[in-house]
Amino acid sequence: MTLRPAEEARASLEAAAPGTLSTAEPRHLEEPRGRWRAASGLLARPRSTAEVAALVRTCARERVGIVPLGGGTGLVGGQVAEGCLILSFERMTAIREISRTEDLLICEAGAILSDVQAAAEAEGRLFPLSLASKGSARIGGLLAANAGGVNVLRWGNMRDLAVGVEAVLPDGTVLGGPGRLRKDNAGYDIRHLLIGAEGTLGIVTAASLRLVPPPASVATAWIAVPSPEAALKLLGIARDRAGEGVSAFELISGVGLGFLAEHLPDLRQPLAPAPDWSVLIELGLPSAAEDALAGIYEAAAEAGLAGEAVLAASEAQRAALWDVRESIPLGNRAVGALASHDISVPLGMVPEMIAEGVRRLEGRGVRLNAFGHLGDGNLHYNLFPARGRARGDYDAEALTGIVHGLVRELGGSIAAEHGVGRLKAAELAATGDPGKLAAMRAVKAALDPAGIMNPGAVLPRRAEPPGRGRPA
């Protein structure tokens, strides 16, 4: 079914939710990597779930596509489409409730991650999901993308932290409360269908989020390791000794540290010279985390798995180590990636993913910066031109073909934590599990028969049947 441009339905949308419409500004029309940009757009900024529902109902009736917009930090183009109503949550930022008894925070979809974290902290609790864009990413977008970040190893993805969601379905029906139950087996888990669906099956308007008691004792270290394989073994030692107290375990490539040294020379790096490989490890325990971390380091060093290390001796040093980790994307941006890949493989395959990838890319004249959430088997596997060579010298698509081909051979995912969006929709359709794709298409057609919800994201737009024009 062909969709109509949102502008054509402006009058009915204004009648449905008066005072919510305006013309989109440039910030509503683009995304961080600059690959997608809409020329113009009609913006809706609803103030309540009821207004969201009224707008969605109208779009369903008028056959207008909807792109939900959170903080706009997504990296796969899920937030940009031409001709759709851009439904921004910037006015729905309330934190409705925090319960320490229930370890629960209920907020609207537009709440910014760092505000949620701060609200939890004020109650002596931790909202454990964290990522570099926390100052602008909004809860609704994080849920739509099932965001990950640096603490997934311990506390899970956004999906695992959402006790319940309130959402508007493609026909305008409001779903849920959001619920606050830890156990509820009354029917299908529609919540998990909406989370990670990138706004293509409905729009999350509020959520109940799980809080956790903050570990009383935290220790953080930056440790040089001889190889990714050694890093994986070090993780095993850490898990054996500290159990689930290992809350982050990030692999850092010397290539990325080199980019930082070149482009952010004022950023103080923990080890000099920058090791080819290092890990950033954090423990959170009820007590004596530093002792536990020292013990892990000694055992690893004895086994030849660890070289030089810096153990943070203060909260400021801890923050400084994380600052280096979180600056890596800035270094990447300064150099300019040829092709970025957000991949996961079974944990045990991570060393092979790096070693075999390097072999297959040999002779292509690229630099690989593979870094990220080793504990989750999730790497950002980004390729850069050799020094002195220009991006135009390379066939980026062929490079992605090599990387994604290897990922598939190893049983991995080409969309680990950033989602599919528009960037990977065609590739997913071409190479995904056919059974899963068929189920996805059936679910999409059942819940959104007119295809108004974030059209073209996750699943490519269906081809129009020939001879069918736009309805008058």
Added chain:
Amino acid sequence: MTLRPAEEARASLEAAAPGTLSTAEPRHLEEPRGRWRAASGLLARPRSTAEVAALVRTCARERVGIVPLGGGTGLVGGQVAEGCLILSFERMTAIREISRTEDLLICEAGAILSDVQAAAEAEGRLFPLSLASKGSARIGGLLAANAGGVNVLRWGNMRDLAVGVEAVLPDGTVLGGPGRLRKDNAGYDIRHLLIGAEGTLGIVTAASLRLVPPPASVATAWIAVPSPEAALKLLGIARDRAGEGVSAFELISGVGLGFLAEHLPDLRQPLAPAPDWSVLIELGLPSAAEDALAGIYEAAAEAGLAGEAVLAASEAQRAALWDVRESIPLGNRAVGALASHDISVPLGMVPEMIAEGVRRLEGRGVRLNAFGHLGDGNLHYNLFPARGRARGDYDAEALTGIVHGLVRELGGSIAAEHGVGRLKAAELAATGDPGKLAAMRAVKAALDPAGIMNPGAVLPRRAEPPGRGRPA
């Protein structure tokens, strides 16, 4: 659409998967509470996912209903239906792989929970889901029901422990591998749609399960508390001091302990006389769990939240405490419940659920045994006749109406961890969130248009359109 009796398709089923069919034995036709019993049935015991797929494909073509059967321990009648093909997983029990590096165990759907636990233990790891029927419950059934149990507080439901599933969809398509990725955002989470759907959207044939490092130090105590409210406050103290190290927190009613004293007099109870309310708490920490538990107890006692207590001093004592907890259902069965309810409410509402329930049931001459997973807001809220009165004297439906009515007022669930099955399908359809029900029906119709998958479970069978007979 009308379904045909499985027996009519026997020849095609035999051709599709030779050597898998037989006549069902009584154990395949009944369920533990004796409310549902099929008169007869055609049994299939496939040996592989390919055979499951062949059988399902044939059932789809022949319009034969399928009831998947695990250990048969379900409590809501999800495993019993007349005229369907009973698809038992008793021949698909292989544990395909255990990876300590990946903290992962891959097994077929017929693997028995206690075998999975033992296999994990042999590798120095813990599969943390546990419940009283672990010696017969099978992984496929546990996934279908999204089973809970005593460690959900810390490690989550079955859903949270399933990294990936392999499944056969209603048209016979095989989905997945099962995957072993901790992070995978490549499309909709069909896994979570199948888990908890009680076999109505597809049949799980294998799963990758998350293992955890076993806590090095475990401490368990049985503590008398003055009230459910005090128990909740005690939980708060425990979480403040031991963080997520609180791995179980069970509320025990003196009524249930009285049943045990009467009907299992040889079972040694931890405290005498049995307190009106007590909790069974377990901590699992990297070290010094007993000290931590002693500290929690002292703080609680000082605040008037704890009375007498027994701290397990050995593994045998720990097992003995758990044995008392897990015997409570035996005591209940010996007395004979009028009405059992598997409910959850927001954690903070648990004391009100008990106090207000007692008020509303006053004058009905019933005894309430409310016990279970306080840490999850999940209670088994079971009603028994007063001493000397017969079950026939009571209107069980009216009693359930009172209990479930209160649950709904408090924003709770009438199907917390046992599922909906056939027992609660009509009530869910009548009282559930209309938006969620509409989405459920749309998903069911999309994935299982002929309605062959566990017909009548979760969603009631659709009424036949008038004038439409069985296809010739």
